[in-house]
Amino acid sequence: MLDADYGFATPLDAATLARAQRGDREGLEAIYRTYARAAYALCLRMLGRSAAAEDATHDAFVRAFERLRSYRGEAPFGAWLKRLVANTVIDRIRSERRWDGDADALDGLDSTGTEPQLAEAIGLLARLNPLARSVVWLHSMEGFSHAEIAARFGHSESWSKSLLARSLQRLRQLDEASDSRRPEASA
DSSP, X not given: OOOGGGGTTSOOOHHXXXXXXXXXXXXXXXXXXXXXXXXXXXHHHHHOOHHHHHHHHHHHHHHHHHHGGGOOSSSOHXXXXXHHHHHHHHHHHHHHTOOSOOOOOOTTOOOTTXXXXXXHHHHHHTTSOHHHHHHHIIIIISOOOHHHHHHHHTSOHHHHHHHHHHHHHHHHHHHHXXXXXXXXXXX
């Protein structure tokens, strides 16, 4: 089974945070080492392309380090960072305006140690376009509300609900199609 929140639940000690907020290089490196893998995994799951995920991870950490002094500790640091990473990916998707249905495989995704159903679900998600994949992931896995998703993408709440419903229907169709191609399904 995967670690809780893919590593964003890892606590950050107050001394490291204070050093990083002062701009201390070792403090910043410690934050990066602690959360980089989780950030990359979230970016990869939302974007579906490893090169884009690497770029988004980089952008998210640059943004996080620029805003580190504004972190007030109202939420755990990992939760703050996770939201910032997700917002960075959303900004990237919005700026690219590429909702063309390009469904590259989630190359580089390490599903070692995951449950088979999760690995299969991630494979199905890879077949959705980046916008649909992001809405499904943000709502179903990250717990974003429709209002939050809609506001972030600059659309209405009904747009978010509609896109989620269509995307989940598409995932069901893809899952049924893959079930019918399995050898045991035809036996």
